[in-house]
Amino acid sequence: MIIANASGNITADAKVRTVGNNKVTSFMLASNSRFKTANGETKDETTYIRCSLWNNKEAAKLLYRGRSLNVVGSFKMNIWENSDGEKIPSLDLRVSFFQVFGKNEKKEIVTETHTAPAQPLTEEEAKQTEDDLPF
Secondary structure, three states: OOOOEEEEEEEOOOEEEEOEEEEEEEEEEEEEEEEEEEOOOOEEEEEEEEEEEEHHHHHHHOOOOOOEEEEEEEEEEEEEOOOOOEEEEEEEEEEEEEEEEEOOOOOOOOOOEHHHHOOOOOHHHHHHHHHHHOO
């Protein structure tokens, strides 16, 4: 399992949807980096990270557009179909821990830390985990 840590700003208010018996909070995180090119020019680059937070629908009220956030989680490969019927691969981050920064909607400066409950493993993931055991 690969664990990732990313910081950035939320691009739009989080949305909660139901998948089976689980509630999933989804949001997009924009993470900015600055670097110099070989000819000395400074460039800015933004990486967009699709995030999902399982079984913590109350967190959605903290995850609104523009909010600064740090997330920790594991990657999950998804394939979705666009309107033309093409299959599009997507690498998403399943958030297991997040920390919000800055002002909340009441304009109070806060730092809040939250741990998400674990998402249940699919049968395929459980089998992969069993196959990875050295005994």
